[in-house]
Amino acid sequence: MIIKGTNRFVIVYGRWVIKIPIIMLLKSARRYQKLLVKVGFVKSLKFFSYGINAFHGFQYNIFKGIVDNWSEYRFFKKTNIKILLPCVFSFFGIFNLCYFASPLNEENEKKDFAYFFYQIMGNDFYFDSHHFSNVNNFGIYQGKICILDYGDKATQKLLLEYGDEISKAFRWSN
Ligand SMILES: Nc1ncnc2c1ncn2[C@@H]1O[C@H](COP(=O)(O)OP(=O)(O)O)[C@@H](O)[C@H]1O
Ligand SMILES: [Mg+2]
Numbered sequence: 001m002i003i004k005g006t007n008r009f010v011i012v013y014g015r016w017v018i019k020i021p022i023i024m025l026l027k028s029a030r031r032y033q034k035l036l037v038k039v040g041f042v043k044s045l046k047f048f049s050y051g052i053n054a055f056h057g058f059q060y061n062i063f064k065g066i067v068d069n070w071s072e073y074r075f076f077k078k079t080n081i082k083i084l085l086p087c088v089f090s091f092f093g094i095f096n097l098c099y100f101a102s103p104l105n106e107e108n109e110k111k112d113f114a115y116f117f118y119q120i121m122g123n124d125f126y127f128d129s130h131h132f133s134n135v136n137n138f139g140i141y142q143g144k145i146c147i148l149d150y151g152d153k154a155t156q157k158l159l160l161e162y163g164d165e166i167s168k169a170f171r172w173s174n
Helices: 025-039 041-048 058-078 108-111 112-126 155-171
Strands: 003-004 008-013 017-021 087-090 094-099 138-141 144-149
Touching: 008 058, 017 058, 017 155, 025 041, 025 058, 041 058, 058 087, 058 155, 112 155
Parallel strands: none
Antiparallel strands: 003 008, 008 017, 017 094, 087 094, 138 144
């Protein structure tokens, strides 16, 4: 089974999952072409200097999946937040190996994630609200809810601050 995310696609093989970066070459070329026509060659060069999180820039289109893969692996190694789905191995971000987490079932899906996380994080929730209210970024591993997409810096910032509380709320500490 293959699942497509925003910056990575995921190959499920039994209890294993391989995450592979999506490299948006064509999209990037089209975006650059549009900019080139609009602002001319010299000004269009800024396309290449936009940071990794600027979704309309070159770096995001080409490297975001690789950067997220590597950052996810490093974050799992460095921290001890129970709600993180274990990321077992990363080949410099080119591919990651982790465990399969089952999709959330009906009952969990009905849970209002936005409200749930807002209760824990308060207004900080809006720092990465899109991510935390998307049930696809969560799964069931060893019978408990875990987060399976945590490569982005904004997500990591919130997890560092609220990860333990979230883990407790999802009963990871019992
Ligand atoms: N370990 C996993 N087990 C099961 N499904 C997964 C796993 N990791 C990712 N997925 C599925 O693949 C989708 C894309 O992966 P994700 O890590 O969210 O990548 P992206 O950074 O592109 O959003 C997820 O929304 C989820 O549906
Ligand atoms: Mg995702």
